[in-house]
Amino acid sequence: MASALTGVMTSVISKLTVLLGQEYTKLTGVHREVNFMKDELSSINALLQRLAEVDSDLDVQTKEWRRQVQEMSYDIEDCIDDFMHRIGHNGMADSAGLVSKVVQQLKSLRARHQIASRIQDLKARVEDASKRRMRYKLDECAFQSRTTTSIDPRLPSLYAEPEGLVGIDKPRDDLVRLLMQGEEASVQKLKVISVVGPGGLGKTTLANEVYHKLEGQFQCRAFVSLSQQPDVKKILRNILYQVSQMEYDNMKIWDEEKFINAIRDFLRRKRYLIVIDDIWSTQAWKAIKCALYENNCGSRIMTTTRIVSIAKSCCFPHHDHVYEIMPLSAHNSKSLLAKRIFGSEDTCPPQLEEISIKILGKCKGVPLAIVTIASVLANKASTKEEWDSVHNSIGSTLEKDPDVEEMRKILSLSYDELPHHLKTCLLYLSIFPEDYEIDMDQVVGRWIAEGFINTGGGQDLEEIGKCHFNDLINRSMILPVKIKYDGQVVSCRVHDMILDLLISKSIEENFATFIGGKNQKLVLQGKARRLSLNYYFYEDALVPSTTIISQCRSLSMFGYSEQMPSLSKFRALRVLGIENGEEMEQKYFEQIGALHQLKYLRLNLRSITSLPEQLGELQHLRTLDLGETKIKKLPKSIVQLQNLTCLRINNLELPEEIGNLHALQELSVIKINQNSLASSLLGLGSLINLRILGLCWCIVNTHPDSKAFVDNLLSSLRKLVRVNLRCLYIQSYYGYSIEFLLDSWFPIPHLLQTFAMGMEYYFPRIPFWIASLDNLTYLDINIDPLGQKALDVLGNLPSLLYLRVTSKATACKEKLIISTSMFLCLKEFHFTCWSSGHLVAEINCSGMTAQEVQALEESIRSAIDLPNRPTLEVQTW
Secondary structure, eight states: OOBTTTBTHHHHHHHHHHHTSGGGTTOTTTHHHHHHHHHHHHHHHHHHHHHHHTGGGOOHHHHHHHHHHHHHHHHHHHHHHHHHHHTTTTOOOOOSOHHHHHHHHHHHHHHHHHHHHHHHHHHHHHHHHHHHHHHTTHHHHHHSOOOOOOOOTTHHHHTOOGGGOOSOHHHHHHHHHHHHTTTTSSSBOOEEEEEEOOTTSOHHHHHHHHHHHHGGGSSEEEEEEOOSSOOHHHHHHHHHHHHHOSOOTTGGGOOHHHHHHHHHHHHTTOOEEEEEEEEOOHHHHHHHHTTSOOOSBOOEEEEEESOHHHHHHHTTTOGGGEEEOOOOOHHHHHHHHHHHHHSSTTOOOGGGHHHHHHHHHHHTTOHHHHHHHHHHHHTSOSSHHHHHHHHHHTTTGGGGSHHHHHHHHHHHHHHHHSOHHHHHHHHHGGGSOTTOOEEHHHHHHHHHHHTOSOOGGGOOHHHHHHHHHHHHHHTTSSEEEEEOTTSOEEEEEOOHHHHHHHHHHHHHTTOOEEEEGGGTTOOOOEEOSEEEEEOSSOTTOOOOTTEEOTTOOEEEEESOOTTOOOGGGOTTOSEEEEEOOTTOOGGGGTTGGGOTTOOEEEEEOTTOOOOOGGGGGOTTOOEEEOTTOOOOSOOGGGGGOTTOOEEEEEEEEOOTTGGGOTTOSEEEEEEEOTTOOHHHHHHGGGOTTOOEEEEEEOOOTTSTTHHHHHHHHHHHHHHHHHHTOOEEEEEEOTTOOOGGGTTOOOSOOTTOOEEEEOSSOOBSSOOGGGGGOTTOOEEEEEBSSOOHHHHHHHHTOTTOOEEEEEEOGGGGSSOOOOOTTSOTTOOEEEEEEOOTTEEEEEEOOTTOOHHHHHHHHHHHHHHTOOTTOOEEEEEEO
């Protein structure tokens, strides 16, 4: 697994093992060197893994050695990958004549000679790294006990003066009410309330306010804050002292069990209030909870944490006792900024109103961020120019400001606590621009291509990647944006302050290089391993000549610029993502076939109309996502991509020999029309790993071969649903019927979890097989007419979470009844019955200004000012 803290060392060791195998025995004279490198790098990798566990405590010398070793691991892997490609490791058969084979063999001999020379150089670098390790005694220095203790950056939160707080009244009162509910009951059981939210939202401050408001209602109380690696015995001793207000004999020699028993004995018949602040692990909570006696005296426990799963664990099984702290409102944010700078909530000079709103937009309601920026602004002149300068430099030149550094320390607590595989996944999100909505499927595909997902255990890589994404949500490191019917977050954003932290750490580790945006002025040197080009605001941004991009592994471009570097310079690329390049020329992609290591390709380009045939040379490609391109047909060579697992396209014709793509797990959306070959339709059935299939049916019933098209498609679908197909999306335009799905599906597709159809075709009744889909969770279906019988069938689907039913006016004449025994699991229900008196206008706002949208909407309303006055619903997207 690749990692921001260990480089690609694990991958290199694996590939060196391959080089030692029989296939590469012709590497005369280097077998010993390769074996030496493998053994030496294995030892170095073990140290790197240990250093990753104590990353935040490493000294400068150790970090520099680690950085050099990381760079070396990248260089070694690039060398091996290049060699494997040049001697034909991609497995493609050579069907050329004898002369071509001889030429290829000569090239291989030259390649082997060159690799032998390069391995000698790499071996020397490995030896140097090992000698430096021994010379500087890094193993001893890295793990010796730290004698200095830094001040806890959360400490000021415990002593914040109430008059300096803004917007805390409501959450404080909510928590007091939640804690004290049930006071009138005859048996007052122990209640645990969990406060959860990201770092910087003020959990400690809020808990402290609640604590002081309620402390007089309890016989004894305690407030303790945990560190990331808490000394449980010290915490227990602190609790015992606070609740008892006394020292016990020989406490210094007590073990944890003795402290637990002493606390339990003291609390047994006491009404107590205890706050456990900033819990980082369930293990720490379980150990402390053992000491908190569960009596019937009306005792209360409040915990705070940044991690949702820990919050739920603390108050299990009462998940309604989890209180999610929210960002400050726009009004309270403005008040806090003014109060910190000018001493009054209502005082802000008129000339600073507009810029203050922009600055607060960066803070997004996080009190820590607002207070930090206020501290910076308080030392500036109250002029628009000075405040503009602060706004524009947030995240770059401000990073040396002491107040900003203090904020970063607090935010870094969450980052430092992450396991290093999650640190790597989170750091990768720094490549996306500020406020960018990051799609889960896209970023998981990128993580896989970069080697960030551990392949051990035989689990599905995509599923592991989704777990990592959810874990970052759970730990409050990224903000959910779109949430599906089943609770799955499908897109996220990174808070501006967290993004600044990630960019800073990415630059420090040489994990990513940034051009454009607010990082435009960064001085860049050395090799760029991951390059993020933001042309949204700086179209003239240039990659400095001092930056080496030939070994770049990830290239992400946002927007368009004439200064975009040529793809021919990126021979080591694994990931290529281009977003919103409307003016990009076709010829830019002529050399895409030279990107032999490419595994992930996303082109969201409205200007591109085709891809070169060389696409088939990308033998490592796993994901091909063509976004909103205008490509009408895929190159024939696409069927050579034996490792392709995900093909996302926009209504393109079914490729010939599609059945060759045996690794495919997602295929959407494919157009089936009169040009589709029978062999291609039947070939769909060979894609036994397919889990998601999107189809656009464009065959009219009157076509002379329509029955053959239907039979071939159904034959393939029947095969697919027996193995792995879980999601089927099928749409048809006006004049194209998919009535063949009504009764022709045998056997029943029991494994199907999602079935969705387009808006144009309506089933005359419920397909018989729908009633048997026990695993169906998502159903989008059109029925006309919709009667009670059909509704009863849908209501009895045992796993259904999402239902969208669309019908015509004829369906609305019958009274429909939903009983309490129907739709037992349903989370989301959409019902549309089109009526002659109802008109829906959809406006695609892409490329339009708000004023243009408003003018168009007014024009539509004027145009339907007819005698019958139909009801108008305007939808914008």
